[in-house]
Amino acid sequence: xxxxxxxxxxxxxxxxxxxxxxxxxxxxxxxxxxxxxxxxxxxxxxxxxxxxxxxxxxxxxxxxxxxxxxxxxxxxxxxxxxxxxxxxxxxxxxxxxxxxxxxxxxxxxxxxxxxxxxxxxxxxxxxxxxxxxxxxxxxxxxxxxxxxxxxxxxxxxxxxxxxxxxxxxxxxxxxxxxxxxxxxxxxxxxxxxxxxxxxxxxxxxxxxxxxxxxxxxxxxxxxxxxxxxxxxxxxxxxxxxxxxxxxxxxxxxxxxxxxxxxxxxxxxxxxxxxxxxxxxxxxxxxxxxxxxxxxxxxxx
Amino acid sequence: xxxxxxxxxxxxxxxxxxxxxxxxxxxxxxxxxxxxxxxxxxxxxxxxxxxxxxxxxxxxxxxxxxxxxxxxxxxxxxxxxxxxxxxxxxxxxxxxxxxxxxxxxxxxxxxxxxxxxxxxxxxxxxxxxxxxxxxxxxxxxxxxxxxxxxxxxxxxxxxxxxxxxxxxxxxxxxxxxxxxxxxxxxxxxxxxxxxxxxxxxxxxxxxxxxxxxxxxxxxxxxxxxxxxxxxxxxxxxxxxxxxxxxxxxxxxxxxxxxxxxxxxxxxxxxxxxxxxxxxxxxxxxxxxxxxxxxxxxxxxxxxxxxxxxxxxxxx
Numbered sequence: 194x195x196x197x198x199x200x201x202x203x204x205x206x207x208x209x210x211x212x213x214x215x216x217x218x219x220x221x222x223x224x225x226x227x228x229x230x231x232x233x234x235x236x237x238x239x240x241x242x243x244x245x246x247x248x249x250x251x252x253x254x255x256x257x258x259x260x261x262x263x264x265x266x267x268x269x270x271x272x273x274x275x276x277x278x279x280x281x282x283x284x285x286x287x288x289x290x291x292x293x294x295x296x297x298x299x300x301x302x303x304x305x306x307x308x309x310x311x312x313x314x315x316x317x318x319x320x321x322x323x324x325x326x327x328x329x330x331x332x333x334x335x336x337x338x339x340x341x342x343x344x345x346x347x348x349x350x351x352x353x354x355x356x357x358x359x360x361x362x363x364x365x366x367x368x369x370x371x372x373x374x375x376x377x378x379x380x381x382x383x384x385x386x387x388x389x390x391x392x393x394x395x396x397x398x399x400x401x402x403x404x405x406x407x408x409x410x411x412x413x414x415x416x417x418x419x420x421x422x423x424x425x426x427x428x429x430x431x432x433x434x435x436x437x438x439x440x441x442x443x444x445x446x447x448x449x450x451x452x453x454x455x456x457x458x459x460x461x462x463x464x465x466x467x468x469x470x471x472x473x474x475x476x477x478x479x480x481x482x483x484x485x486x487x488x489x490x491x492x493x
Numbered sequence: 494x495x496x497x498x499x500x501x502x503x504x505x506x507x508x509x510x511x512x513x514x515x516x517x518x519x520x521x522x523x524x525x526x527x528x529x530x531x532x533x534x535x536x537x538x539x540x541x542x543x544x545x546x547x548x549x550x551x552x553x554x555x556x557x558x559x560x561x562x563x564x565x566x567x568x569x570x571x572x573x574x575x576x577x578x579x580x581x582x583x584x585x586x587x588x589x590x591x592x593x594x595x596x597x598x599x600x601x602x603x604x605x606x607x608x609x610x611x612x613x614x615x616x617x618x619x620x621x622x623x624x625x626x627x628x629x630x631x632x633x634x635x636x637x638x639x640x641x642x643x644x645x646x647x648x649x650x651x652x653x654x655x656x657x658x659x660x661x662x663x664x665x666x667x668x669x670x671x672x673x674x675x676x677x678x679x680x681x682x683x684x685x686x687x688x689x690x691x692x693x694x695x696x697x698x699x700x701x702x703x704x705x706x707x708x709x710x711x712x713x714x715x716x717x718x719x720x721x722x723x724x725x726x727x728x729x730x731x732x733x734x735x736x737x738x739x740x741x742x743x744x745x746x747x748x749x750x751x752x753x754x755x756x757x758x759x760x761x762x763x764x765x766x767x768x769x770x771x772x773x774x775x776x777x778x779x780x781x782x783x784x785x786x787x788x789x790x791x792x793x794x795x796x797x798x799x800x801x802x803x804x805x806x807x808x
Binding site: 338339341351353427430458472474 | 512638646783787
């Protein structure tokens with residue numbers, strides 16, 4: 194690597210919140226690192242805890258989430274079944290924890306792949322501009338005209354139910370926010386001196402986008418991804434609730450809430466407890482997202 | 494000024510044309526996502542060869558794809574969104590019958606969101622970083638993590654099953670009865686929708702509080718309530734008013750959930766029922782109708798915003 198490029202790389206990776214340049218105070222207030230990090234650490238801890246509960250919990254409980262025991266249906270909480278049983282005699286707590294596994298997996302996977310191609314599309318459109326960018330923006334105008342949930346369930350209605358079709362339906366609209374975020378950031382960043390300098394020394398487009406632009410523009414996308422995980426899990430559970438998502442007998446929180454609804458008059462627990470599973474995941478990722486946003490924000 | 498505004502409106506209308514064409518294309522291709530022969534899937538086992546041929550003709554499946562699309566567009570222009578396979582009647586009148594209920598529920602929900610969100614946002618902004626602010630922000634985080642249908646079911650358990658104050662489902666026959674019947678559904682919309690409003694309004698109020706004109710107003714010695722109502726609130730509400738418009742469009746989409754939970758015979762419930770019945774033309778028609786609705790609401794919101802905020806450039 195040439196010296197010029199080395200120095201450019203250093204510039205690229207300068208900490209975002211450097212406080213003094215040429216003796217001028219750039220940041221009015223020194224970031225309170227302990228406080229900033231505290232939210233992040235609490236959030237990260239909560240996310241780890243949610244994962245532990247979802248994956249280790251069922252091992253400790255030693256009930257099968259699918260095995261029916263019709264003689265033991267709709268039992269109240271007891272030592273054997275801490276939250277009672279559902280109408281088929283299955284342990285409710287075990288099913289909720291396994292349902293959290295399912296929702297977490299789908300939520301995180303859906304977020305990861307929509308983010309990957311959303312970021313790529315946004316970056317390419319913004320960097321090359323011109324016709325590609327105009328086409329992308331017009332296409333986005335069209336897609337955002339549809340209420341997201343309506344388009345998602347419309348596509349699933351056509352394709353048929355099932356996990357793969359749910360991923361396809363979520364994937365059709367899920368990338369839009371990432372493409373817009375990254376596009377906006379790159380439109381600004383590509384005009385900056387260090388990009389011009391990288392071009393001058395002959396860096397190829399791929400290298401400029403991947404090594405120079407991406408590290409500087411990904412922050413908002415990563416912060417958004419935390420709330421997008423929650424959003425996707427809410428979607429997955431809503432699809433399950435409408436009978437269009439994960440199909441019974443597999444435990445999924447939304448599907449379980451829909452099932453429990455039939456017994457809402459006498460056994461409201463079957464509705465309330467699975468919802469708490471969604472809320473627990475949501476809170477953990479919100480706090481982590483807030484912490485990340487504080488931590489990565491340029492000026493504290 | 495008026496000329497500029499008119500030109501702005503004209504330009505926005507012209508910009509809509511490609512969007513409308515794109516929306517019609519997506520909706521047109523939606524029904525072609527059905528794996529296999531749509532006629533087979535739509536009819537299932539009840540189909541005779543004659544009925545299959547009729548569906549293929551109705552969808553124009555025997556013609557080349559561009560011709561099929563042109564026929565689809567020509568029908569749209571006449572307000573023909575296809576016929577329901579189940580009820581054997583045109584889909585558009587079915588939508589128009591149900592839509593007022595959905596619109597009523599959404600508007601009710603959004604008005605209630607504003608009632609819930611305004612005081613919370615003002616309190617939270619004015620008492621920034623105090624315990625009250627923390628509690629309100631915690632509440633916002635909590636509601637953002639709750640599935641809307643679950644909030645609705647919790648309200649049913651609390652107010653209908655336990656306390657017997659509100660009915661569990663239904664729509665009511667006249668205005669006041671409808672207000673009563675739809676109270677819980679609207680509250681469910683308000684609880685899940687107010688979080689976005691509170692966050693937005695809180696941030697805007699904090700922004701405006703920092704502005705020069707508020708400092709000037711304070712320096713002039715105006716009473717703090719006068720400064721808040723006349724300068725801070727008025728300017729903060731501009732963006733909230735437009736957000737409220739968008740919320741109506743958004744909650745019409747969200748009505749799919751609320752209407753299913755409370756068994757309200759609106760557009761969202763029709764959509765879910767049509768999906769279960771594999772009534773594809775109705776699914777297609779509702780999707781198109783809602784997309785056009787969102788486009789119209791977005792346009793109106795932009796125009797209201799331009800009208801309210803003199804700083805908006807029409808270029």
